[in-house]
Amino acid sequence: MSLKINKYLLGTAFAAGLLVGLPFQCGFAQSYNVVDLGTPGGSTNLGSYSAAHGINSSGAVTGEWSPNSTSQRAFLYNGTTNSDLGLLTGMLYESGHAINSSNLVVGAAENDFGAFRAFLYTNGTLVDLTTFTQTVGNYTYSIAHSINAAGKVVGESFISSALNSEIHAVIFLGNHQQTDLGTLTNGTYSSAYGINNSNVIVGESTVSSGDVYAFIYSNATMTSLGGLPGGNYSAAFAINDAGQIAGEAADSSGETHAFLYKNGAMTDLGTLGGTNSSAAAINRVGTVVGYALTADGNQHAFLYDGTTILDLNNLISSAVCTNLVSADGINDAGQITGSGYTTNGIYHAFLLTPAVTLTASPGLTNGKFMLTVQGAPGQHFAIQASTNFVNWTSLNTNTLVSASTNWLDADVPTNNYRFYRAVMLP
Structure with missing residues (x-):
């Protein structure tokens, strides 16, 4: 009408x-139109599910799906079709973590023995990014977490072939090469979770006390972002092109809350009435998405619009998704990808487009x-x-x-x- x-x-x-x-x-x-991304081929086998982890500027989504109860694979949804990305040789489990504007996907695969290999999906092929294999047991550990528009890939990896190799934040260079970003002062572990189009990287690192803190890496220097007042933990998961950062941090009570870091200050975004929350992604204008607990202890996806943390389940139709559990990605057009339950109680990836x-x-x-x-x-x-x-x-x-x-x-x-x-x- x-x-x-x-x-x-x-x-x-x-x-x-x-x-x-x-x-x-x-x-x-604001309300959102919701699309159930389902699974490649529409699999409905016992144990079949899908979960979304990353979205690009055109609304393409990557994540993971399971054709049955014994396997897990990466998928790419291109706006109309959800496609299986296959598996690296010798791997049994796989997940797509991020996707850039050229539909390049990065993530990680795992075998039966707990060995991880970072991958890049390009031109229809999965490319192994792993640099080091331990000399004893042939064990590998590398995970790709993020990729920017230029194709620069960051994550975490062994930094040598030694049996006791530390795991550090790295830039994967391809051809089984990587750049070690190091750690915060006297740390022994770090991981890079996000990179923007200016090649500024964020993640987490241990310090001398063993506590973990969020970091920003720029101009070959890693700097701690600190934490919320009274807290001793923080991790940065995403950064936009304005340098605003989203992640999670412990408060003085020990609860973990989503944060937004901008203009040199970390802001606690709170929860949906419960005890914990975590921010997974941030777009160009500073809109943040993630998950948070409600007062009754249920996990719901949230959106922070710059002033208020909102339950995304109040902004979508329950006729498609009965409970959106997490929001893992948001692009500059405001499209959100996340995961939750269909009306049939199946856990699926979803795409939300703002009306x-x-x-x-x-x-x-x-x-x-x-x-x-x-x-x-x-x-x-x-x-x-x-x-x-x-x-x-x-x-x-x-x-x-x-x-x-x-x-x-x-x-x-x-x-x-x-x-x-x-x-x-x-």
């Missing part, structure tokens, strides 16, 4: 061109028709007009920098009716 407003009609449209009429809105709460709504002020403003576009910061959209619902002309394209923006149509038409819609763009 469309709404007539002073000879003008308005609505919202998505990529498929669906038009939905809307009434006037006095307030705005765009279009509203209008009654009458004209200084002889102009004012439209308000509402959605998630970072969404790219076009305002289009038509006189017949068939032929549409783009009047304005823009990107939301906040939850809403206004646009004035100065070309007041002389025809009897004009129709408007907002269309999301890639």
